[in-house]
Amino acid sequence: MPDKLNGLFIDDVRREVRLYLDYLDSIYQIEFKSTADLGLKHLEDRYLEIDFVILDIQMPKPKDFTLSDLDSEKETGFWLLQRSRELLEENKIPVMILTNCKSKFIEETLAQDFAFNPPNLVRVREKNRISAKDFPKEIAAMLMEFGK
Amino acid sequence: MSIAPRPAVDLLAVFAEIGELDLGTSSRVDLLKAAARHIKDGTGSDAVEIAVTDAPTNDDPQLVSTDATIVSMPSGEVRNATRGESWWAGRLQAQDSKLTYREQTTYRDLDNDRGELIVPIRFTDAFFGAVRIVASRDRLIEREQWARCLYALTETLSARRLVAKRAERQKFYRDLVDVTSHEPSETSSIICRFWHKMSRADWTWLWLYNDYNRRYELAAFEGLPPPDDFVPRLDSAAAYAVDSGNVVMARGDFTKWVRKFKDREYRIAYAKLVNSVYGCKSFVCVPLEFPNATEHKRASMLPRIRGAVCLHYRDPHATPQQLLDSLSLMGRQCAQSIANTFLEEQRRILLRLTQMAQQHLTRVSRRPALVRAQYLKELIDLIRTDLQFQTVSLFYRRPFDDIIECVASTAISDKQLQRVADNRLHEITYRRDQGSTGKCFAEGRAYVVNKLDGDDQHKPVSFDIDPASGRPARGAVFCPIKQPRTTGAKPAVIGVIRCGGHRVMGTNGDGAARIGLHPVQVQTLELIAQQVGPMLQIFENNIRREQTISVVKHDLYSPLNMIRDTSERIADDLASGIVPREYDVKNLRVSHVIATNLVRQLDAEVGDQDEFHPEPTKLIGDILARVVNMLQHYAWTDKEMEILYNADDIINVIPILNIDRELIERTIHNVLINAIKYGRSNTKIQITARASRGGFLLDISNEGIGIEERDAKNIGQLHFRAETAKAVAQGVGLGMFIAKRAMERHGGQVFIHSLKDPTTFSLFFPKNLMN
Structure with a gap:
């Protein structure tokens, strides 16, 4: 049996994603990180082993946060994407943004400020639209697009 | 046979010619030259000289001078007659600040043919002097007639000059009305130009006092600019004019000029420079002030103008022909005109600010x-x-x-x-x-x-x-x-x-x-700041409200999703004939508690009169046990933390209290949620009770990020979140605020008993809650 694919799950509220993790764990090897900077560090250290990333957008600000949106804490996920952009693109590591925010707002920001290459490298799913049970299917579909 | 002297007839012709002179705009020296020339030519004299000096307007020793300006015809020479001057000497004498003036006509023969007649004259109220005529002796026989005619001539000139001055003043005021149609930044220059033209000064400086850096600033100049590093000191002549409200006139030896006003001594600064380098022999400072002290008290936000127009002359006797009172009034009018243009600008800015406020505050974003x-x-x-x-x-x-x-x-x-x-x-x-x-x-x-x-x-x-x-x-x-x-x-x-x-x-x-900052600009800036203050506060509140809504919304999805996923799993389990897990059932219950509390957080005003319902309550049985039971699961699933308390101990210490159950439940819930949020994984939260002299304390302790000493005083303030907390979890800074208000509603309080490891929050219930 081939090794499980490795996923990095970055979300600040573990309890909230526990059920997602329950469903994912049976298929993938998931590493969970509860802050953006821990997640980024893990990604930078282990990017060769990581097959995909699941990322929350609205998380507490890391210390050297410099994204512009004034007082909003919404965009910590973008901060991580900005920092890891090259690494993600070069290694073709797909990212699934799993969030409580409106996906439209996130997609707009992604298109305007990031324009990832390939364009399907980062996609967005709203937690209230996709249940924990169905989530692994979304991941599988994404990985298939990247031949994983 | 000698020709009959006809001075009266000749001088009549001079009157007529002088009538052609433009008395309003000619400078004093030009006018004297013209008069001398007309007298000489009209009477067929060999030479005519007119000496004029300014009459002291008060007994001010600084203005007492016996010298005069003399114009000569036919040479056209203009000179300053000092004590040594031959014919003027002795006509004007100073003793103990008093002047005596010889008001007799004198005559002497110069040689066989010619004689010299000196006739005293007045030239407007502000000047007097004498006319010296050198002519053939036979033309000067009728001396009394000469004197009367010359006196009449100068009187006429004076009168006409006064009329011309009045017309000039009227024009000045008319022009001033138009100033308000200009930009405020241009007004000082325009007004400076008016003064320069009207006073026929050689150079004119307009200084404005800047309250904000306590110094004078050059607002405009005509003719020569001041030297590079020159500004009037606070004890200068210009400052005296401004402080005292009096017009200052000075001439001659500036170093002797001293004035006192309200215990301060004023002197002419840079006297040597203005005298020797600039060749300034006399000057006048006219104060500009609006509003005056009384008006300022009545309307303190009126644009305030304080300053002086300084008129400088090379001619030592060229003090302005306008009366001091007129100058003073003109100064005040100028200040008011400048102020009015600024007032107009301030109105415009305020209107724009109001429009901006409407536009931005009504935007739904x-x-x-x-x-x-x-x-x-x-x-x-x-x-x-x-x-x-x-x-x-x-x-x-x-x-x-x-x-x-x-x-x-x-x-x-x-x-x-x-x-x-x-x-x-x-x-x-x-x-x-x-x-x-x-x-x-x-x-x-x-x-x-x-x-x-x-x-x-x-x-x-x-x-x-x-x-x-x-x-x-x-x-x-x-x-x-x-x-x-x-x-x-x-x-x-x-x-x-x-x-x-x-x-x-x-x-x-x-x-x-080198023109400085207009003090009224700073005043206008203050006016803007006054409008901006509340705007910034409203924005701050809006931003915070939006943040609160955003965080609460985000946090609400969490229990809602949990309910969805858990119920789905329970359904799957039931379909497969499996008994639903206790874990999932607790998940559902906790989700409800969390969601309810989040919604309640949107209403930070707690314990209003109609919502405050104290009733006898057992802290453990009625509140604590239930809250802990709910959050136990939450703490475990989130961070594998445990919440521990000894029910008996607490019951033994804290009796039945008259409290609002809902408020105290929210308080304990909020403190516990924080203990979990900011606690370390795999640690324990302890709840204990102790009695104090005034009441009972419920201590809730955790091990986690702790509280920095500098943040302790702010915990419990609306929306306060410590930096250390922000780095760990999202929030809106309402939990502890609500807890604090709820406890205060009961006459108790929440305080931090220990900052770190453990971090302990104590809820204090006063003894009177037992009744």
Whole structure:
């Protein structure tokens, strides 16, 4: 049996994603990180082993946060994407943004400020639209697009 | 046979010719020359000289002088007659500040043919002197007739001159009315030009006193500009005019000029320079003041003009022909005209600010921070263009911290002169008293630092950069933004507007003038700050409300999703014939509790009269056991934490209390949620009770990030969140605020018993709750 694919799950509220993790764990090897900077560090250290990333957008600000949106804490996920952009693109590591925010707002920001290459490298799913049970299917579909 | 002398007839012809002279606009010397020439030619004399000196208007020893200006015809020479002058000598004598004037006609033979007749004259009320006529002796026989005719001639000239002056004054006032149609920045120059023209001064300087840096600023000049480093000192003649409200006239030896007003002694500064280098032999300072002290008291926000017009002459006797009272009144009118143009501008700015407020406050936006940024950008543009500054930076307080941070700027650099990007403006901060910006923040008053001062010894935190040149703007104006005034309390400073690189106030054609900042500009800036203060506070509230809604919404999805996923799994389990897990059932219950509490958080006002229902309550049985039971599962699933308490111990210490169950439940819930949120994984939360002299304490302790000493005083304040907390979890800073208010509603309180490991919050219930 081939090794499980490795996923990095970055979300600040573990309890909230526990059920997602329950469903994912049976298929993938998931590493969970509860802050953006821990997640980024893990990604930078282990990017060769990581097959995909699941990322929350609205998380507490890391210390050297410099994204512009004034007082909003919404965009910590973008901060991580900005920092890891090259690494993600070069290694073709797909990212699934799993969030409580409106996906439209996130997609707009992604298109305007990031324009990832390939364009399907980062996609967005709203937690209230996709249940924990169905989530692994979304991941599988994404990985298939990247031949994983 | 000799020709009959006919001076009267000849002088009549002179009258007629003099009637052609433009008495209104000719300078005094030109007029005297013309008169001398007409007398000489009209009477066929060999030479005519007219000596004129100004009459002392009071017994001021500084104005007592026995010398005179003499014009000679036919040579056309103009000279200053001093004591040694042959024919003028002795006609005017000074003794103990009193002048005596010889009012007799004198005659002597010069040689066989010619004689010299000296006739005293008056030339307007402000001058007097004498006419010396050299003519053939037979023409000067009828001396009395000569004297009468010349006297009549000068009287006529005086009268006509007065009429011309009146017309000139009327024109001055008429022109003044039009000043208000000009830009405020041009008014000083225009008014300076009026004075220059009217007074026929050789050069005219208009100084305005700047309250904010306590110095005089050059507002405009005509003729020669002042020397580079020259500004009137606070004990100068100009300052005397301003302080005392009196017109100053000075001439001759300026070093002797001294005045006293309210215990201060005033002298003419730079006397040597103006005298020797500039060749100034007399000058006049006319005070400009509006509103006066009484009017100022009545309407303190009227644009305030204080200054002086200084008229300088090479001619030592060229004191202006207008009466002192007229000059004084003209000064006041000028000040009022300048003030009016500023008033007009201030009205325009206020109107624009109101429009901006309406436009931005009524915008429905999910991103109020962005709306604020747009408002601030417009505000900066308004200040920059209307008040003519090159740079504008706005600083606003950082909540719960005694510093102000930059929130908007035309362009700003750090101390290494590296331009700071817009998204990093907040990194430029000032503590109280840190540099001039910090000083303004601490003292709450506006002031000006001029580039000429060179007194800015501190190492600047930042520089405002002129976008055009890319260089730091020199000179700056600091204006505090204050909280709207509440009765009794001194309004707190909540921000600072810093403007730099102010442009010249007026232009004098060649543009070479070193012209300073108009003090009213600073006053207008204060007016703007007054309007901006409440706006910034409203924006702050909007941003916070939006943040609260956003966080609560985000947090609400969490229990809702949990309910969805858990119920789905329970359904799957039931379909497969499996008994639903206890874990999932608890999940559902906790989700309900969490969601309810989140919704309640939106209403931070707790314990209003109609919502406060105390009833006898057992802390353990009625509240604590249930809350802990719910959150136990939450703590475990989130961080594998445990919540521990000994029910018996608590029951033994805390009796039945008359409390509002819902409020106390919210309090305990909020404190416990925080203990979980900011606690370390795999640790325990302890709940214990103890009695004190005044009541009972419930202590809730955890091990986790702890509380920094500097943050302790702010915990429980509306929306306060410590930096350490922000780094760990999201929040809105309401939980502890609600807990504090709820306890206070019961006459108790929440306080921090221990900062770190354990971090302990104590809920204090006073003894009287037992009743």
